[in-house]
Amino acid sequence: MKYFIRYGEIGVKSRKVRRKFEKKLMKNIMTGLECKFSNDNGRIILSTEKEDKTVREVLDRIFGIVSYSRIYETVTDNEKIAEVIKTVLPELIKEEKFNPEYQTFAVKCRRVGEHDFSSQEMAAYVGSVVIELTDAKVNLSNPDFTVYVEVRDEKTFLYFEKIRGLGGLPVGSQGRVVCLISGGIDSPVAAFQMLKRGCSITLLHCDNYPYGEATVEKVLKNAENLRRYSLGEEVKVYSIKYGKYLEHVMKEAPPRMTCVLCKSGMYQSAEILAINEKANAIVDGSSIGQVASQTLNNIEASRYHCRMPIFSPLISLDKLEIESIARKIGTYEVSIIPDGGCKAVPKYPETHADLELTKNVIEEINQRKILEEVTKSIQRIDV
Amino acid sequence: MKYFIRYGEIGVKSRKVRRKFEKKLMKNIMTGLECKFSNDNGRIILSTEKEDKTVREVLDRIFGIVSYSRIYETVTDNEKIAEVIKTVLPELIKEEKFNPEYQTFAVKCRRVGEHDFSSQEMAAYVGSVVIELTDAKVNLSNPDFTVYVEVRDEKTFLYFEKIRGLGGLPVGSQGRVVCLISGGIDSPVAAFQMLKRGCSITLLHCDNYPYGEATVEKVLKNAENLRRYSLGEEVKVYSIKYGKYLEHVMKEAPPRMTCVLCKSGMYQSAEILAINEKANAIVDGSSIGQVASQTLNNIEASRYHCRMPIFSPLISLDKLEIESIARKIGTYEVSIIPDGGCKAVPKYPETHADLELTKNVIEEINQRKILEEVTKSIQRIDV
Numbered sequence: 001m002k003y004f005i006r007y008g009e010i011g012v013k014s015r016k017v018r019r020k021f022e023k024k025l026m027k028n029i030m031t032g033l034e035c036k037f038s039n040d041n042g043r044i045i046l047s048t049e050k051e052d053k054t055v056r057e058v059l060d061r062i063f064g065i066v067s068y069s070r071i072y073e074t075v076t077d078n079e080k081i082a083e084v085i086k087t088v089l090p091e092l093i094k095e096e097k098f099n100p101e102y103q104t105f106a107v108k109c110r111r112v113g114e115h116d117f118s119s120q121e122m123a124a125y126v127g128s129v130v131i132e133l134t135d136a137k138v139n140l141s142n143p144d145f146t147v148y149v150e151v152r153d154e155k156t157f158l159y160f161e162k163i164r165g166l167g168g169l170p171v172g173s174q175g176r177v178v179c180l181i182s183g184g185i186d187s188p189v190a191a192f193q194m195l196k197r198g199c200s201i202t203l204l205h206c207d208n209y210p211y212g213e214a215t216v217e218k219v220l221k222n223a224e225n226l227r228r229y230s231l232g233e234e235v236k237v238y239s240i241k242y243g244k245y246l247e248h249v250m251k252e253a254p255p256r257m258t259c260v261l262c263k264s265g266m267y268q269s270a271e272i273l274a275i276n277e278k279a280n281a282i283v284d285g286s287s288i289g290q291v292a293s294q295t296l297n298n299i300e301a302s303r304y305h306c307r308m309p310i311f312s313p314l315i316s317l318d319k320l321e322i323e324s325i326a327r328k329i330g331t332y333e334v335s336i337i338p339d340g341g342c343k344a345v346p347k348y349p350e351t352h353a354d355l356e357l358t359k360n361v362i363e364e365i366n367q368r369k370i371l372e373e374v375t376k377s378i379q380r381i382d383v
Numbered sequence: 384m385k386y387f388i389r390y391g392e393i394g395v396k397s398r399k400v401r402r403k404f405e406k407k408l409m410k411n412i413m414t415g416l417e418c419k420f421s422n423d424n425g426r427i428i429l430s431t432e433k434e435d436k437t438v439r440e441v442l443d444r445i446f447g448i449v450s451y452s453r454i455y456e457t458v459t460d461n462e463k464i465a466e467v468i469k470t471v472l473p474e475l476i477k478e479e480k481f482n483p484e485y486q487t488f489a490v491k492c493r494r495v496g497e498h499d500f501s502s503q504e505m506a507a508y509v510g511s512v513v514i515e516l517t518d519a520k521v522n523l524s525n526p527d528f529t530v531y532v533e534v535r536d537e538k539t540f541l542y543f544e545k546i547r548g549l550g551g552l553p554v555g556s557q558g559r560v561v562c563l564i565s566g567g568i569d570s571p572v573a574a575f576q577m578l579k580r581g582c583s584i585t586l587l588h589c590d591n592y593p594y595g596e597a598t599v600e601k602v603l604k605n606a607e608n609l610r611r612y613s614l615g616e617e618v619k620v621y622s623i624k625y626g627k628y629l630e631h632v633m634k635e636a637p638p639r640m641t642c643v644l645c646k647s648g649m650y651q652s653a654e655i656l657a658i659n660e661k662a663n664a665i666v667d668g669s670s671i672g673q674v675a676s677q678t679l680n681n682i683e684a685s686r687y688h689c690r691m692p693i694f695s696p697l698i699s700l701d702k703l704e705i706e707s708i709a710r711k712i713g714t715y716e717v718s719i720i721p722d723g724g725c726k727a728v729p730k731y732p733e734t735h736a737d738l739e740l741t742k743n744v745i746e747e748i749n750q751r752k753i754l755e756e757v758t759k760s761i762q763r764i765d766v
Binding site for chain 1: 582680
């Protein structure tokens with residue numbers, strides 16, 4: 001079986017960058033699917049012995065693919081082209097991808113090379129074959145179904161579907177980020193969004209035990225979900241015994257500051273891991289105003305002591321939009337499993353942290369020292 | 384005319400926060416539309432003398448609205464309810480919102496209070512009125528058209544459409560951010576995304592003259608486009624004479640570093656403005672890997688000296704997704720007007736800036752001092 005693989009943005013980059021990206025894209029696909037590649041003018045042709053269903057299941061999880069099509073290759077010869085249509089079309093009708101009784105069709109023909117017919121003539125011919133076979137009505141401006149004919153010298157490719165890919169950039173083409181991941185809905189989606197733009201991801205889970213429980217299993221399950229979209233790039237999961245830091249904070253700092261200091265410590269722990277992992281940014285699931293702690297004041301105060309960039313790809317998304325992505329990628333069902341929540345949250349958490357005051361408290365509780373201690377507990381939990 | 388205004392997330396917050404948000408939402412609507420409000424169990428009812436078209440044009444630009452419906456109020460009486468349907472339905476059919484020849488319908492009834500009929504009975508009655516009038520077919524599971532009947536004691540509200548709003552949070556409910564805005568496609572979209580989550584925005588344009596030209600007009604036009612979505616909150620536009628900073632950079636620093644140092648200076652200029660404007664974050668249009676300068680290394684190096692949070696709501700979006708938002712909000716057409724681009728860009732810009740090296744260069748060129756000088760030129764350009 002053969003497929004056209006179309007990629008978007010990486011096409012507009014310099015020749016050198018394009019080659020590198022194409023290579024990474026192909027490598028990522030090959031991690032999930034036994035296949036071979038050839039290149040045809042900025043389009044990748046994938047060949048495989050695997051079933052169509054298997055192929056789609058993999059291609060639907062590969063960032064960098066804008067669209068793909070199962071193609072039928074034949075020689076540039078009217079008889080042969082008609083033969084392909086006569087074989088394939090009944091199958092597609094059976095699969096309910098085209099219902100000639102109710103639906104209209106069009107033929108789109110592109111041609112490269114010297115031939116004794118024009119693209120229009122080829123389209124008209126293919127159209128006549130379809131009509132003969134199905135009696136379907138033509139609609140050139142807004143067809144329900146399209147037969148694509150690409151004539152390239154002696155070869156002709158036919159395809160009948162353009163399946164939309166995930167878009168984005170090939171995972172592993174853009175360097176590494178450390179994503180904070182909790183048992184909640186947002187953080188796995190944030191990590192997914194970074195995969196989308198080609199980043200390799202390392203996950204850090206802050207294990208709040210004894211103030212939080214049952215989140216490790218959820219995190220490991222969602223790491224598995226994220227791995228499905230990270231073919232070709234390993235997704236490591238680290239955990240830090242964060243309860244010890246929280247204990248210190250709860251003992252030393254004003255209760256209302258617990259959440260801001262918790263987040264502040266998370267960013268800095270992630271930064272320490274990021275340096276070790278040669279990552280260049282931290283990622284979290286913040287969305288402004290979603291919960292009491294996600295005010296601009298709190299975000300500012302909790303990020304001040306982390307010098308690495310913090311990306312919050314969900315910063316402008318509504319909860320419903322985040323949940324919709326979570327459902328698509330399979331993390332939602334895991335995230336909503338009850339885990340008891342965090343028991344360190346005070347009765348009245350600060351919602352408008354003062355930056356100067358926070359800086360003072362951070363100094364008073366000797367945050368850096370306790371973090372140095374606690375971050376020693378960072379270790380892989382997925383091996 | 385009356386409308387139900389439905390809001391989403393702000394409904395789940397505490398009573399106090401909800402009240403504040405509702406008030407802001409109503410204030411924002413009133414800035415664009417002469418109207419009055421009453422509150423009906425977590426739903427706002429808007430009353431106005433204005434035309435339906437005018438009302439929709441305003442409500443479609445108000446963040447915080449999940450959906451809205453034009454409602455027809457009458458008394459809870461079969462005759463009166465039938466009268467409303469007999470008046471309104473023919474109008475809707477004329478407007479092609481319902482085609483009873485081809486389309487199916489359903490009635491959904493909700494009821495509050497004591498009545499001598501059930502919700503089902505009322506739905507059946509209203510259904511019979513519609514059938515008598517149009518001969519349309521009923522389809523309860525997947526109707527093309529729905530008649531909503533809400534019976535509340537002696538009052539009954541009828542509506543026939545749920546129009547989707549922009550979602551998000553009321554602008555002005557979440558504090559202020561300073562958005563860097565250029566003549567390009569991305570930055571106005573980034574600012575729009577922050578409005579969506581309820582932030583008030585202040586725009587800062589870095590005027591690169593003599594290395595860039597003709598961008599000021601574009602920025603002012605796009606500020607106008609953004610204002611359409613910021614009813615109730617002023618959008619100030621500042622400009623900084625940034626060419627002087629670039630001149631210094633080009634004279635003192637290695638040519639390949641120009642773009643990283645340019646971005647670094649922009650963030651710090653925005654930070655200085657943000658402090659004056661009592662804003663708590665900087666916003667830009669970064670999207671990983673979109674152009675040569677948006678690598679993780681460059682982002683890290685250019686952000687290091689800015690201590691305020693930098694939000695990049697487009698960080699995980701593809702160019703096509705960004706363009707699609709730009710088209711919807713009207714900024715695309717302005718952004719694509721040719722402006723000659725930036726003439727300070729070197730032949731070989733750095734694509735993987737080294738953080739330590741960048742820190743050294745920043746010190747050597749005395750960046751802070753020149754920025755202190757240049758930021759004195761920051762001034763409003765929209766008054």
